[in-house]
Amino acid sequence: QVQLVESGGGLVQAGGSLRLSCAASGRTFSSYAISWFRQAPGKEREFVAGIDYSAGRTSYGDSVKGRFTISRDNAKNTVYLRMNSLKPEDTAVYYCAADRVYGSRLFIEYHYWGQGTQVTVSS
Numbered sequence: 001q002v003q004l005v006e007s008g009g010g011l012v013q014a015g016g017s018l019r020l021s022c023a024a025s026g027r028t029f030s031s032y033a034i035s036w037f038r039q040a041p042g043k044e045r046e047f048v049a050g051i052d053y054s055a056g057r058t059s060y061g062d063s064v065k066g067r068f069t070i071s072r073d074n075a076k077n078t079v080y081l082r083m084n085s086l087k088p089e090d091t092a093v094y095y096c097a098a099d100r101v102y103g104s105r106l107f108i109e110y111h112y113w114g115q116g117t118q119v120t121v122s123s
Contacts (some may be wrong), residue, residue: 009117022096
């Protein structure tokens with residue numbers, strides 16, 4: 001089992017950057033693939049980025065490709081999401097999620113979730 005806590009959200013102007021962190025507890029963190037999802041009011045939870053156990057593979061949603069970068073430091077039990085060139089449409093609550101299997105973009109397939117961190121991008 002793994003517990004996840006997100007941090008790093010906030011208010012930023014369009015074109016700015018933020019780095020989100022997802023800190024995990026549990027000795028088996030390196031056994032989990034981690035993904036970031038986001039959910040804006042009235043919208044479905046959307047896949048943002050995912051990373052496998054060893055950081056050898058990453059994937060991105062089409063709307064963030066080229067602007068966001070996911071990375072992980074297993075020694076620190078932490079996954080990061082670097083967000084550059086932020087747009088107002090990136091405004092959402094961002095969640096990290098863990099699963100034993102890498103590659104799913106469906107939020108219903110993830111068993112472990114953090115509480116979320118709010119990102120607001122002003123125009």
